Amino acid sequence: MTSALALSSPVRYIKGVGPKRAALLSRLGVNRVDDLLFLIPRRYEDRRHLTPLRSTMAGGFATVLARVVGVERKRAQKGNLEIVTALITDGNSFAKAIWFNRKGIEKLLKPGCSVAFYGKVEVRYGWLQIANPEFEILEGEASPEEMGKIVPVYPSTEGLNQRWLRRKVREVLEQFLPSIEDPLPQSLLAKRNLLPLREALSGIHYPESEDHWRKSRTRLAYDELFLLQLGLAMRRKRYERDHKAPRLLWSGSLQRTFLKNLPFSLTSAQERVLGEIGSDVEKDVPMNRLLQGDVGSGKTLIAIASMLSAVDSGYQAALMAPTEVLARQHYIRVKETLGRMGIRCALLTSGFSQPEREARLKGIASGEVDVVIGTHALIQEDVTFFKLGLVVIDEQHRFGVLQRQTLTSKGLHPHVLVMTATPIPRTLAISVYGDLSVSVLDEFPPGRKDVTTRWVRRKELAKLYDFIRTEAMAGRQIYWVCPVIEESESQNVTSVLERYENLKETFADLRVGLMHGQLKSGDKDEVYEDFVGGKLDILVSTSVIEVGIDVPNATTMVIEDAHRFGLSQLHQLRGRVGRGSHKSYCFLLGEPSTPEGVERLKVLCATQSGFDIAESDLRLRGPGEICGTRQHGITDFRVADLLRDASLLEMAREDANELISLDPNLEEFPSLKAKLLASLGEGLSLALTG
Known part of the structure; x- marks a missing residue:
């Protein structure tokens, strides 16, 4: 190797690599010299x-x-x-x-x-x-x-053999290991009985025993978890230090009126969560709270009560949803409730004409509008709020981890409540949303029934049709969801347009409607209102009805090519039925060709709990896809496993919070600060100073 080589050098400059092998190494995530140090073996051969x-x-x-x-x-x-x-x-x-x-x-x-x-x-x-x-x-x-040693076996790709990979890793270890600085404070290593970084790096590649490997892996996994928790803690601390939120009145007259007139009693979980939010918004520290609640647990009620706190206090509130369909359904529900109380609501999506949009923008900017509900249109540059005090973001994972900052920057550092009906395992919640407090609605309102879920093959289609006709004749309504809008030569799936034509022919005596994302806004509204009003028996749709649609009379959900959906998405779709007093059913139609596809369908048939499903989804798909963090790369751990390392994550979070509370800018630990900024500074929007 050339003496000019550095850990940050492109891997192609290592002697014997070159452009061709560098391209192959890139497939393994190895682009720089130091990436070879962290090319973690996938298994080991004990040649002792x-x-x-x-x-x-x-x-x-x-x-x-x-x-x-x-x-x-x-x-x-x-x-x-x-x-x-x-x-x-x-x-x-x-x-x-x-x-x-x-x-x-x-x-x-x-x-x-x-x-x-x-x-x-x-x-x-x-x-x-x-x-x-x-x-x-x-x-x-x-x-x-x-x-006579324990030998690493690395992830590989065609064109790279193990002997060559081992040799290159060994060369980098021999040259750079002696000069690597350990960024963790010595006191922390001693407190947690962690190996020094050099020994851990050596041990992960060439462990002397199983115990040596375990200690090496623990140190490297802890580093990944600790750095992320440190970055989240630093971001939270800076935000609280630099921003003062408005103190909101909790349990004001509007909120009390709303809660008093509910046709049911609050669950103990709803009362607990309202108390947690109330305690936050009465302070001048901006609330950043994640509300998790399974389908049907009452998150919308919590959102409305929270927004009323802002209006009671003379501020505006905003609710952002990931789809136009969901935003419109929120708007209909919220306006119906709040309009009777004299509260002015407005909907803002991309589907309005320019004059309509400008009229709404003027009302928002002047303060004529109290509550604004919309999609990504809320975070456009031309949207200005008069006095934004509280923001609710629904289905947070659909926006990604960091996008909420754009909306909150439009107010006087408003309080933020992010909600998800996709329950997130605790380990994932505190890893990805570590700068948010977490509230959980873990109790259902009385009367909520389980949905019978069955996996059906295409040879059983005739029986499924008979069942649908029986339900429709009994006055019930049916959803039929397909994964794509139009047919594709590259995908062997049934499109929503194809199934719509098929069902219109099969059920010529029934009323069949069509819903998908390419319909015009007015057409979507008309179809939705027809279904809600009972003018349609069957609604054939894409997954745009995944969240927000609430039709108590709908008792049957058919999900076509169900194995092509994620577990949590399947659970969300199933949640569209079972919302009334009638027995409800979900049929998973498909012929999965992979073990993972089969397992997804089996899990959903056997499980009603969204939290149990979330654990299975995390295991099958990984954290990045579930939480929308893949584009940021902050959950792409090389070593750590959020299921396996739950206790290590708790430990890392405790240590990170303690360190940041004592030294918010890591002034006493410059090498740790440099490591943090190099690894996650951009992904977590951490500034170099301040």
Whole structure:
């Protein structure tokens, strides 16, 4: 390596890499030299005690070193299947390594070469065999760096072999490890019994034992979680220091009137959450609170009561929703409730003509409008509020983590309540929304019924049609949701337009409506009002009806190609039914071709709890997609696992909050501050000073 090489240098400048291999490394997320240090092995081979072939256990996994005797490829008698078989020996016993439909194996495994094989051991037809093993061709009989050690196996891509990857990682470790500075305070290492960074980096690549690996992994996972919590704590502390929010009157006359006239009693969960919000908004510190509540738990009630606190105090309130359909439904519901109390409400979306939009903007800017409800249109540059005191953001995850800042910047540092009907596991909530307080509506109003959920195949379509007709004849209404608007040659899915025409023909005597995102605003309103008013029996739609639609008479939800939706989205769609007094049903129609798709449908059929579904969704999809953070990269951990490392996350959050409370700008820890800004400064909008 050249002496000019630095940890921040592009990886292509490492000797032996170059542009071609750098492009391959980029597929693994390795773009700079220091990325190689954090290329975490996906597993390890224990070559300290290699298993002789005769000692391997059928049904278990083993790593064996063996010499290739011969290789043959042949086609199976049935099916389009090619089988490659390598006869191997360790000098005492023989075995077979077998691959199915793998090209080029026989070109790599030459007779006489030494190979490390890793895979599941089986006994078939009297032969010991390893099916579809991973393998690594060894140069010579032994590699002195790897024999007798625990050897890392890295994520790889075609064109990069393990021997080459190990060599490059080892070279970077040898050159740079001695000069790496540990950013964590020594007191914190001692408090949490964490390994020094150099030892952890060495141990994650070449652990001396399982305990050494575990301690190394813990240190690196803690670093990722601690940095994120530190950044969130710093951002929260600065916001509270630099901004003073208006003190709002809680339990004023308008709010009291609204709550007193409700046709039902509040649940204990609703009373608790209202108390938490009230305690926040009465202070001059801006509230930043996340409200989690399963479908039907009463979040809209909480939102209205909170906005009334602002109006009671002489301020405006705003509610931002992710879709025009949801914004319009919120507007209809809120205006109906608040209009009777003399409160002036306005809707602002992109669907208005320029004169209509300008009239609304004028009312918002002059203070004639008390409550504004809208979509992303609320955060356009030409939107000016007269006196914005409280902001409610519905379905926060649909906007991403940071977008709420644009709306809150339009007021006098208003209080912020973000809501989601997609329950978020606690570990994810405090990781991604660590700068928000969390309230949970974990109790349903009396009378809410479970929805019977079934997975149906296409061969059962006729029975499903019969069921739908029975429900419609009983006066009930049906949703039928499809994943796409139009047919696509690249996707084997049923479009909403195709299903609409099919159902109109199948149910010629019923009233069938169509809803999707490309309809004009007026047409959407008309379709929605027809369905709410009972003028339609079946509404065929895309997922635009995922949230906000409330029709108690709707009892059946059919989700076409259900395996193409995320678990939480399926749960949201299911939540459109079961809102009245009648028994309700959700049918998941589809033929999933992957284990993940099958598992999604099975989980939904077996689970009613949104929080349990959120845990499964986190496990299946990962945090970035659930919370809209993938574009920011702040949950793309290399080591940490939000499910596995829940206790470590709690520890990191506690330590970060304590450190920031003592040293808000990390003045005493310049290397830690530099590391934080380099890693997350842009993603978390952290300024260098202030």
